[in-house]
Amino acid sequence: MALILAEQKFDADGFDAPVIGIAADMGLHDSGRHCHRRHQLLFAAAGCITIELADTLCLLPPSRAAWIPAGTAHRVLMRGVVAYRSLYFAAELPFPAPPLQVVEVNPLLREVIERMAFWPWDWPVEKQAGLLAVFGEELQAARGENWRLPFPTDARLAAWLDSVHRGELPPRLNQLVEQVGASERTVSRIFIR
Known part of the structure; x- marks a missing residue:
């Protein structure tokens, strides 16, 4: 089974197959900060995903995919309905492992991701090989x-950033300026910088 429910627990590291794919329709979701022993490709067939890394937020619109190398700590956030696809790859790949990156997804790569996200978890390795080769090339x-x-590095925003890292939703700008004791214009300049 590759289609999972939004509230279903899933541990990609508990599988031996070269590629494990999952698909889910999710609303509000926070994965919490975690990492995998496997490489991960995140893709949203519809909706947007936010990926929080150590010092960066990464936005992932529907026509893009994020490659997250094994061992990279990250947190996945979704607000609104997202057609979530995630592929988990064994550490040993039949193609060169790319660095952490966001890539444009062409129509062929999109269809390969969709196919891999829905294939059965016990699908024979020999049947996976051809599509895995196409995936690697694309x-x-x-x-x-x-x-x-x-993320901003200004000390005035440190408490706010800690709350974001703990999973709290960001406040509106007028609420943030009250918390940090700065004007809207100053906080806006900090974010622009």
Whole structure:
């Protein structure tokens, strides 16, 4: 089974197959900060995903995919309905492992991701090999893009950033300025910088 319910627990590291795919329709979701022993590709067939890394937020619109190397600590946030796809790859890949990146998803790569997200978890390895080779070629050829936003480093926002890292939803700008004791214009400049 590859289609899972939003509230269903899933541990990709508990499988031996070269590729494990999952698909789910999710609303409000916070994965919490975690990492995998496997490489991960995140993709939203519909909706947007936010990925929180150590010092960066990464926005992931529907026509893009994020490659997260094994061992990379991250947190996945979704608000609104997202057609979530996640592929988990064994540490040993039949293609060169790319760095942490967001890539443009062309129509062929999109269809390969969809197929892999829904294939059975016990699908024989020999049947996976051909599609895995196509996936590797398309991922290597995909155009990388910068959808990363660094977290602000201004000390006045430290308490706010801690609350965001704990999973709290960000406040509106007028609420944030009251918390940090700065004007809307100052806080806006900090974020722009």
